[in-house]
Amino acid sequence: MSDPAASPFANERALKRLRRRRAADRRFKWYGRMAIGFALAALTLLLASIATQAVSAATYHVVSFDLDFDEQTFGEAKPGDPPQVDKVYGLVRADLLAQFPETAGSRPLRHELTALITRLAVLPVARELARKPGEVGTVRRVELPLSDDLDLYLKGANARHLTVPIGRVEAKAADGVVTVKAEDAFNRLIAAVSLEGIEASGAPDTGSILMTAGRSTIKLSALGQSSATGRLLTGSLQDFQTNPVRARLIPSPETERTVSDRQIAWLLALKAEGRVSRVPHWSLLTHTDSTQPELAGTLAAIVGSLLTLLVTASLAIPVGILASIYLEEFAPRNRVTGLIEVNINNLAAVPSIVFGLLGAAVFLGAFGLPRSAPVVGGLVLALLILPVVIIASRAALTAVPQSIRDAAFAIGASRMQTVFHHVMPLAAPGMLTGAILGMARALGETAPLLLIGMVAFVAEVPRGPTDEATALPVLIYSWATQAERAWEPMTGAVILILLAFLIAMNGVVVFLRRKFERRW
Known part of the structure; x- marks a missing residue:
């Protein structure tokens, strides 16, 4: 019985069954590994999709304001008084209107401008002023969250845009039409406009071409090899004489997006002045629910x-x-x-x-x-x-x-x-x-x-x-x-x-x- 050849199990039929059992064991191990791998891959895909969606909410853009809480406007504040939201928002509105005087004669333009900052954005400031009435009569620097549509625009999630550097140009104005000239500086811009399928007509039902220098922006209505024409949205032509120019191509028509060309121009002007910054979205954990996404918290x-x-x-x-x-x-x-x-x-x-x-x-x-x-x-x-x-x-x-x-x-x-x-x-x-x-x-x-x-x-x-x-x-x-x-x-x-x-x-x-x- 000690001789393997004499064993009753040492025959071809028994060895074949043994090989099948071992092969089945190996297959079962691989099935288990595949099942675990599939579960881990599905979990990783789920977490990655959620994290990719949520990464944009980790930060948001804020605009800085130097607000003067003068006693003439706020009077003698006392602890326990209700927050004066309208008066605080009035200071913010006055600051924006003073910054962009082209809106002075148009009510729709003023409405567009003040939409950069929603009224409820000043509620925390008004509540803090109500808790600390001693700050009446002082000047404070506050940071208010940008409107959610413009915040998404700066993050690239709203109104996709492409930036093309132009360099130095010459700009002149006549009868409200601005002419920008530069020798062979628009070739790259023309190629990008052709690639994006944008018509440089300036109509609201077509894509937009915005040319920015410093805090000034021109919306182009015609584009040639060495010159372009358009109208000034904000700022002055002096910025185009002293600052390098960049063109911003927005393929989607103005009528199909939630941000207008003027709002983009005002936002770029504030950003050029260093008043727009991207900060961690801690208010997501410290604020309560709100009807405005940029103000909502958990x-x-x-x-x-x-x-x-x-x-x-x-x-x-x-x-x-x-x-x-x-x-x-x-x-x-x-x-x-x-x-x-x-x-x-x-x-x-x-x-x-x-x-x-x-x-x-x-x-x-x-x-x-x-x-x-x-x-x-x-x-x-x-x-x-x-x-x-x-x-x-x-x-x-x-x-x-x-x-x-x-x-x-x-x-x-x-x-x-x-x-x-x-x-x-x-x-x-x-x-x-x-x-x-x-x-x-x-x-x-x-x-x-x-x-x-x-x-x-x-x-x-x-x-x-x-x-x-x-x-x-x-x-x-x-x-x-x-x-x-x-x-x-x-x-x-x-x-x-x-x-x-x-x-x-x-x-x-x-x-x-x-x-x-x-x-x-």
Whole structure:
């Protein structure tokens, strides 16, 4: 029997079966690796698409203003007075009108100019002035966010444009028409205009060619080999004599974009003066929701989510853990407990929107709790994750060896002492893991919160569980349904914030398991 050739398994048929089994094992390993690779690739693609969308919201452009809060305009301010938004915005408006005097005789032009900065952009400044009335009579430098359309234009996401350097030119004006001359300097510009398919006619239904030098801009209506004609949008011809010229090609017609040529010219003038800068978008975390994308923030939604999770945890975790202990360690095995266990397993698979309907009917309709409040959202989400917590906690209790219980009984411990002194400490990591994973699921739920009214517009940070609030998933839904393009990167940024919360909660799960886990 020691001779391999004499073994009954050393035949061609057995060896063939052995080779097939080994080949099947190798294929199974490769299938597993492919499945993991596919999952990682899909996750990477998802995160990359969200991060690419959200990167634009990480920064935004602001315009600097030196505002004189004179006593004649603001009077004797006292602490507690309402914010004087109109007066502060009046200073901003007066500064812009003084900067661009060509708008003085035209109301539509003044409206276009003041649209660079929205009225609500000065609200934080007005609130700070109301809190510190001693600043009345001083001059302060403030930075106000640029309009979302112009912010997207500077980021290249709105009204795509191409810049072509021209160099030095000669500019003259006659009867309101500006003529720009330069020998062989327009060849590159003509090639770019031909490539982009722009007609240099100056009509609003065609693309635009803007020629900029310093803080002055000309819109071209005709383009030749050595000369071009157009009209001055802002500034003076002196800038074209002393500064290098750059041409800006905008293929999309003025009637099909949200920023006009004059607004672009004014924006370039402010940028040439160093008054426009790109800064980190910290207000995304410190401001509350707003109707203007450049002013909107997530602070109210973050606080609302934390208050909702606090109510959820205070109800679902203790009730779920105690219910699992009773069902696993103390409840008799009969039809009643069997029916309860079946219903718990069934509730874990019920769609979340059903719990939203239940919360709207019971908590809002029957009990009359406040609508759009974290206390109601927390109660609904507690009912949602309660079966998950119970099932996970029971699995953790079942995983504790029976020998632990037998040893505790052998030294005279009662059933209560056995469970809480010996079984619970060993099952705690699994129970906490199930509880935190249930909380992570509650953090990402949207449908139940929509049905209880937490989709409301909330402009103030909630101070308690009964105040009106919203949550991060609901804010994502609300911003994603907005029509303006500026909301797209903002939505991606909120998704990343929500993912950061989920990753932090999962990190806590990993830490607890490694710290308290016991191997048998």
